[in-house]
Amino acid sequence: MAPKENPDYDGQRPRETPPPGNPGTGRPASPGVYPVYTQVPPGLFPGIAHMATSIPVPAVCPYCGNRIMTVTTFTPGLLTWLLCSGLFVFGCFLGCCLIPFCIRSTMDVVHSCPLCHHQIFYFHRLGL
Template structure:
């Protein structure tokens, strides 16, 4: 098996002795859930480790809540909600970062 990228999509290529090449398109990693892929760094078939980290959306919501009067600790609620954080997918074997999912789609 080999792993190759085409644009933002990935192809999983399966090589078998008696058959032709088989191409299986895989969707890009864009969620909080871990994905099963072949790591392009170490070549192992792995399930990614998805770690939520504070991103631009988290900080914007925290700042907005602070400005509107939630300064007694309520402005920190976005840091407690994983659905508002960015997600970093990494390989559990070689610890390389495989994909960084940004909630807002861009980074400053």
């Protein structure tokens, strides 16, 4: 009995999947070593973006290409200095004018990558 004709069959043996390991070297891959993809979709992070939040956010780092949860650092910004100056003018010159430097909700926020430590976002309290 003759085999049935298959239009997709080219007469060769079916292809086998290559063994796991580094291609071309024949050695097995090192355990725990994973490839790092550095290509970020266009338009996702054009340079350093302005993020409208002061809490850590999940993101893709445009520098190292890893999926991360950003690390936030509070820095004195324009709002902090304006409040300090305003308190000083209205009589709080004995140290009370420094209170805005202790309140996180008055400071700007820098979002950075925990792996490569590059600045990713900068959140300005006063969007000037």
